[in-house]
Amino acid sequence: MDGQPDKTPDPRGYWRANLRLVSLLLVIWAIASFGLSIIFVEPLNETRLAGFPLGFWFAHQGSIYVFILLLVAYALLADRIARKYGVD
Amino acid sequence: MDIPGWTYLTVGLSFSLYIGIAIWTRAKSTKGFYVAGQGVPALANGMATGADWMSAASFISMAGLISFMGYTGTVYLMGWTGGYVLLALLLAPYLRKFGRFTVPDFVGARYESDAARIVAVVCAIFVSFTYVSGQMRGVGVVFSRFLEVPVNTGVIIGMALVFVYATLGGMRGITYTQVAQYVVLIIAYLIPAVAISWTMTGNPVPQLGFGDTIKDGQHAGLYLLEALDGIHRDLGLPEYTAAFVAGKKSMIDVGAITLALMVGTAGLPHVLIRFYTVKSARAARWSVMWALIFIGLLYTAAPAVAAFARVNMVDSLHGTAYSEAPPWFKTWETTELIAFEDKNADGVITYSGDQAVNELHVDRDIMVLANPEIARLPAWVVALVVAGALAAALSTAAGLLLVISSAVSHDLIKSIWARDLSDQKELRIARWAAGGAVVVAGVVGIYPPGFVAQVVAFAFGLAASSFFPVLVLGIFNRRVNKQGAIAGMVSGLLFTALYIVWFRFVDPSAGAEQWWFGISPEGIGSLGMMLNFAVMLTVSHLTPPPSEEVRTMVEELRLPRQTTPQGSKII
Numbered sequence: 071m072d073g074q075p076d077k078t079p080d081p082r083g084y085w086r087a088n089l090r091l092v093s094l095l096l097v098i099w100a101i102a103s104f105g106l107s108i109i110f111v112e113p114l115n116e117t118r119l120a121g122f123p124l125g126f127w128f129a130h131q132g133s134i135y136v137f138i139l140l141l142v143a144y145a146l147l148a149d150r151i152a153r154k155y156g157v158d
Numbered sequence: 159m160d161i162p163g164w165t166y167l168t169v170g171l172s173f174s175l176y177i178g179i180a181i182w183t184r185a186k187s188t189k190g191f192y193v194a195g196q197g198v199p200a201l202a203n204g205m206a207t208g209a210d211w212m213s214a215a216s217f218i219s220m221a222g223l224i225s226f227m228g229y230t231g232t233v234y235l236m237g238w239t240g241g242y243v244l245l246a247l248l249l250a251p252y253l254r255k256f257g258r259f260t261v262p263d264f265v266g267a268r269y270e271s272d273a274a275r276i277v278a279v280v281c282a283i284f285v286s287f288t289y290v291s292g293q294m295r296g297v298g299v300v301f302s303r304f305l306e307v308p309v310n311t312g313v314i315i316g317m318a319l320v321f322v323y324a325t326l327g328g329m330r331g332i333t334y335t336q337v338a339q340y341v342v343l344i345i346a347y348l349i350p351a352v353a354i355s356w357t358m359t360g361n362p363v364p365q366l367g368f369g370d371t372i373k374d375g376q377h378a379g380l381y382l383l384e385a386l387d388g389i390h391r392d393l394g395l396p397e398y399t400a401a402f403v404a405g406k407k408s409m410i411d412v413g414a415i416t417l418a419l420m421v422g423t424a425g426l427p428h429v430l431i432r433f434y435t436v437k438s439a440r441a442a443r444w445s446v447m448w449a450l451i452f453i454g455l456l457y458t459a460a461p462a463v464a465a466f467a468r469v470n471m472v473d474s475l476h477g478t479a480y481s482e483a484p485p486w487f488k489t490w491e492t493t494e495l496i497a498f499e500d501k502n503a504d505g506v507i508t509y510s511g512d513q514a515v516n517e518l519h520v521d522r523d524i525m526v527l528a529n530p531e532i533a534r535l536p537a538w539v540v541a542l543v544v545a546g547a548l549a550a551a552l553s554t555a556a557g558l559l560l561v562i563s564s565a566v567s568h569d570l571i572k573s574i575w576a577r578d579l580s581d582q583k584e585l586r587i588a589r590w591a592a593g594g595a596v597v598v599a600g601v602v603g604i605y606p607p608g609f610v611a612q613v614v615a616f617a618f619g620l621a622a623s624s625f626f627p628v629l630v631l632g633i634f635n636r637r638v639n640k641q642g643a644i645a646g647m648v649s650g651l652l653f654t655a656l657y658i659v660w661f662r663f664v665d666p667s668a669g670a671e672q673w674w675f676g677i678s679p680e681g682i683g684s685l686g687m688m689l690n691f692a693v694m695l696t697v698s699h700l701t702p703p704p705s706e707e708v709r710t711m712v713e714e715l716r717l718p719r720q721t722t723p724q725g726s727k728i729i
């Protein structure tokens with residue numbers, strides 16, 4: 071795909087692939103924030119990560135790291151999809 | 159040199175830097191004034207967004223708030239960072255592709271309606287004014303404490319500075335001063351955080367340090383958070399790391415507030431407008447990523463600062479004789495942000511969760527500002543924190559003022575009343591509007607209406623329940639139309655506003671039992687948003703679909719590059 075800059079653009083294919091990517095990342099976003107940091111915080115607090123109760127760590131640290139990783143993944147993967155469907 | 163000497167030096171140097179940048183980058187056209195010529199590199203825009211977003215509240219108040227809330231402080235930590243995920247995935251690249259100047263521009267064009275545009279303009283102006291008055295007040299308070307000038311003089315100095323670089327430089331000037339301000343504020347935040355983490359735990363990385371063991375003193379060898387939970391138990395307070403125990407917010411309320419702050423962040427016009435300034439949809443995605451990395455640097459350090467400050471504060475004051483209180487206690491007493499009331503007349507400071515016994519009142523804003531003094535860091539660190547707090551407040555104020563000025567000159571005058579306005583005339587009006595907005599913001603800062611703090615929650619609720627659904631559906635659903643958008647915005651707004659007004663002002667004594675589903679006024683924006691989505695979809699399906707041009711426009715803005723005839727590549 072990299073060697074074909076004049077590949078016929080496929081806007082529909084691009085949009086479907088983009089929606090799949092966005093939905094997947096949103097699911098991870100919801101699990102990290104509302105799941106691990108809020109709904110399951112109390113059971114997770116039974117486990118410790120160094121001096122951190124695990125649920126507390128997700129709420130005060132881990133979720134933010136997950137958010138950053140999600141955006142790094144999105145920036146990279148969205149570029150790749152755009153190239154694949156010839157719309158970059 | 160003493161603290162005021164160092165403070166004059168750092169504040170003087172940083173202010174000259176900002177003004178120098180503003181003169182060097184001043185805007186010559188409306189495109190330069192509103193969107194910095196759309197040529198800002200993704201990394202620089204990420205930094206500018208960081209400074210734009212992190213306000214006096216993030217810099218001065220947040221760690222203090224978390225310090226008193228413990229686990230529940232996560233509503234701010236996740237709410238004010240998780241919103242950037244929504245921004246990147248659902249809004250920023252598409253709004254950039256749309257490529258005009260303001261958020262109401264998009265609403266007006268997508269929904270083919272001046273009425274929808276006016277609703278959006280009113281929301282943008284209200285949200286921005288709410289926010290900006292707090293910034294100006296913050297500038298005044300910082301000046302009065304550290305440079306010993308009256309609060310109002312501080313507000314006027316801040317106004318004068320923002321006036322120069324916002325009216326002269328427009329978005330171009332603001333962007334590059336914000337880059338400088340980000341650097342100042344992050345250094346100012348991290349140096350004391352690293353120093354305190356090092357002193358208390360021997361670990362120089364604050365994000366790891368607050369999960370480490372305390373080096374010496376009465377809690378030596380204990381994990382810091384364990385010690386903190388113990389301190390809270392002894393004082394009769396809920397444990398710091400405990401989640402939904404008595405005395406803390408319920409699970410549903412924590413969830414609702416977090417969601418409202420996330421969605422509100424993604425719908426704030428001064429944040430959205432930053433992504434109009436980069437050169438492409440692709441650059442917008444990278445730019446949000448950089449923004450969140452730069453914001454995350456402060457937001458992951460804040461909970462560490464909160465925990466350190468909490469231990470330090472209780473250890474150095476609780477059980478100490480008032481006559482032997484540390485020197486910082488006396489200097490901060492004069493600001494009335496900290497107060498001792500000797501209820502049992504034994505001359506010893508008693509701190510307790512029981513209000514009848516508690517003798518110590520500590521304002522949350524003191525935590526970050528007094529932290530370097532509490533930890534006995536050198537005078538230049540204190541001065542740096544002052545410069546950082548001012549950078550945070552001024553950069554946010556400038557971004558907000560630009561939204562207000564473009565809403566007036568571009569969305570009201572140019573797009574509705576005088577469509578044939580020349581570019582140079584519009585630029586002149588934009589400068590006047592920015593100048594006018596600075597003066598109004600300053601006046602509100604000097605005479606703050608008592609409810610300012612109360613309406614900040616309102617700004618997020620409003621952004622969540624009005625802008626966010628209209629923008630997201632406008633991009634991801636081709637069927638939504640003018641009728642749906644107006645009905646959705648109005649119902650979301652009215653519901654959220656009435657709920658907040660009722661429980662804040664009409665019946666403020668009502669507690670969690672009266673709240674709907676146990677959701678507090680801070681979190682109600684999340685229900686308002688869902689209502690907006692539901693109303694918008696229903697009304698749109700009962701009324702005629704939007705025109706063919708709008709459908710084509712939506713198809714077009716979903717693609718990263720131009721594919722229609724006006725672009726370089728044609729299908």
